[in-house]
Amino acid sequence: MSTSRELLGHLIAFDTTSRESNLAFIDFVRAYLAEVGVTCNVIYNAERTKANLFATIGPSGVPGIVLSGHTDVVPVDGQAWTFPPFTLTERSGKLYGRGAADMKGYIACVLAAVPAFARAKLRIPVHIALSYDEEVGCLGVRSLLEALSQELVKPLLCIIGEPTELRPILGHKGKLAMRCQVHGAACHSAYAPQGVNAIEYAARLIIELGRLGETLQALPHIDDRFDPPFSTVQTGLIAGGKALNIVPEDCSFDFEVRALPSLNPWQIAQQLRQYAESTLLPAMLAISKQCDIRFSELSSYPGLYTSAQSQAAQWIAQFCGSNAFSTVAFGTEGGLFDEAGIPTVICGPGSMEQGHKPDEFITVKQLDACDDMLARVLDFVREG
Known part of the structure; x- marks a missing residue:
C-alpha cells in the first residue's frame, strides 16, 4: 500500500x-484504482486531450461523499525555483513541488x-x-x-480539498471575467476631433467600472x-493604439468582478x-458609423456559501475536528457543485500562501493530518 508521501511524488512528476x-x-x-478493484468513469474533453475522472467505492444507489480535486496546476514559467518543480523534494519536513499544496497533496491523501x-x-x-x-x-x-446530473441519487456532501490547512x-466569492473591445475611428492626430479615440473611450469605461465598484463597498453590500x-x-489588462500620431482605432481591456455569493456579477x-450603449456609443456613432463597443465573457464561476447550520457543515466539522468555519478569498469549483444540488465544503491540507509561488510546498505534518481526516471519513461511512 502506497503512502500519501509516495503518491505525491508520483503526482508531482506529471x-x-x-x-x-x-x-x-x-x-x-x-x-492505481484498478489494482484494488475500483473502476472509474473517464470523461474526455472534445479533443480527447484532457479528462475528468469519477470513481465510486461502495454501494450504488445510495447518497455518498465526494472527495474532489483538480489535477491541473499553474505554470512555473518565469519563477525562480530552488528545487525542480516537477520532482518532489523533501527538506526539513517540507515537500516541495508544483501542485504540492494546490492541490496534489490532497489527491495523494x-x-x-x-x-x-x-x-x-x-x-x-x-x-x-x-x-x-x-x-x-473551472472549465473541466x-x-x-453534467454526467452526475444523470444519476438518480445526488451525493450527500462534496469535500473539495483546496489548501485550507484543514480548516473547514x-x-x-464568485468570479466573472470579461473583455471589452472598443472600436473607434483612426485619423492623423493633428485632426484628432475628426476621429474617435478608442483608448479614451475605453478609459471612460474603466472609470465607470471603478465607480460601480465603489458602490459595492457600502451597505447593504457588506x-x-x-x-x-x-x-x-x-x-487587469489593457491594449490599444499603434503610434502616438495616430488616433487609436482599437482598444481592449479585461476586467473581473469577484462577487459575494449574494451578488450576481x-x-x-x-x-x-x-x-456604453446609452452614453458613449451615440457620441462615437455621430462621428463614424463604424464605431462599436463589444463585451465578451472570458470565464466565470459562481460563489459558494454553505450554512453553518447545515448538515454538510456539521459533517466537515466532525471530520476535520473543528467548527471554526470561515471563508477564503480564492475561488473553487465548490459553487458549481452547489449549483448542481450537492452540498459542498472546502477543506484540504496545505496553505494557499504557498500555492502559485516558486518553491511551492506542503508540510509532512499537513499530509499526515489529512490522512487522519480521511480515516475519520472512513469511520463515518463504514458499517458497524
Missing part, C-alpha cells in the same frame, strides 16, 4: 500545467486512503472526482457535473464573513454595457 494534457495523470490514477475504503464494508459510498482546467476558469468540472471553509467584506471590481457587466 506536468499538468493547464496548457498541457492531464491524460498521463488520469491514466496513472485509473491504473485520497488515493492513499483508497485501499482502506475498498477493503471496508461501506454503508455509504465514497466518490473520487478529479477535474481538469480548474485554474483557467462542468462536464463531470464554507464559502468563497458581508463580514468575507475578506474583503464586499464584492470587488478591477481592470452579471449585474455589474450589464450596468457597464448600459453606460
Whole structure:
C-alpha cells in the first residue's frame, strides 16, 4: 500500500500545467484504482486531450461523499525555483513541488486512503472526482457535473480539498471575467476631433467600472464573513493604439468582478454595457458609423456559501475536528457543485500562501493530518 508521501511524488512528476494534457495523470490514477478493484468513469474533453475522472467505492444507489480535486496546476514559467518543480523534494519536513499544496497533496491523501475504503464494508459510498482546467476558469468540472446530473441519487456532501490547512471553509466569492473591445475611428492626430479615440473611450469605461465598484463597498453590500467584506471590481489588462500620431482605432481591456455569493456579477457587466450603449456609443456613432463597443465573457464561476447550520457543515466539522468555519478569498469549483444540488465544503491540507509561488510546498505534518481526516471519513461511512 502506497503512502500519501509516495503518491505525491508520483503526482508531482506529471506536468499538468493547464496548457498541457492531464491524460498521463488520469491514466496513472485509473491504473492505481484498478489494482484494488475500483473502476472509474473517464470523461474526455472534445479533443480527447484532457479528462475528468469519477470513481465510486461502495454501494450504488445510495447518497455518498465526494472527495474532489483538480489535477491541473499553474505554470512555473518565469519563477525562480530552488528545487525542480516537477520532482518532489523533501527538506526539513517540507515537500516541495508544483501542485504540492494546490492541490496534489490532497489527491495523494485520497488515493492513499483508497485501499482502506475498498477493503471496508461501506454503508455509504465514497466518490473520487478529479477535474481538469480548474485554474483557467473551472472549465473541466462542468462536464463531470453534467454526467452526475444523470444519476438518480445526488451525493450527500462534496469535500473539495483546496489548501485550507484543514480548516473547514464554507464559502468563497464568485468570479466573472470579461473583455471589452472598443472600436473607434483612426485619423492623423493633428485632426484628432475628426476621429474617435478608442483608448479614451475605453478609459471612460474603466472609470465607470471603478465607480460601480465603489458602490459595492457600502451597505447593504457588506458581508463580514468575507475578506474583503464586499464584492470587488478591477481592470487587469489593457491594449490599444499603434503610434502616438495616430488616433487609436482599437482598444481592449479585461476586467473581473469577484462577487459575494449574494451578488450576481452579471449585474455589474450589464450596468457597464448600459453606460456604453446609452452614453458613449451615440457620441462615437455621430462621428463614424463604424464605431462599436463589444463585451465578451472570458470565464466565470459562481460563489459558494454553505450554512453553518447545515448538515454538510456539521459533517466537515466532525471530520476535520473543528467548527471554526470561515471563508477564503480564492475561488473553487465548490459553487458549481452547489449549483448542481450537492452540498459542498472546502477543506484540504496545505496553505494557499504557498500555492502559485516558486518553491511551492506542503508540510509532512499537513499530509499526515489529512490522512487522519480521511480515516475519520472512513469511520463515518463504514458499517458497524
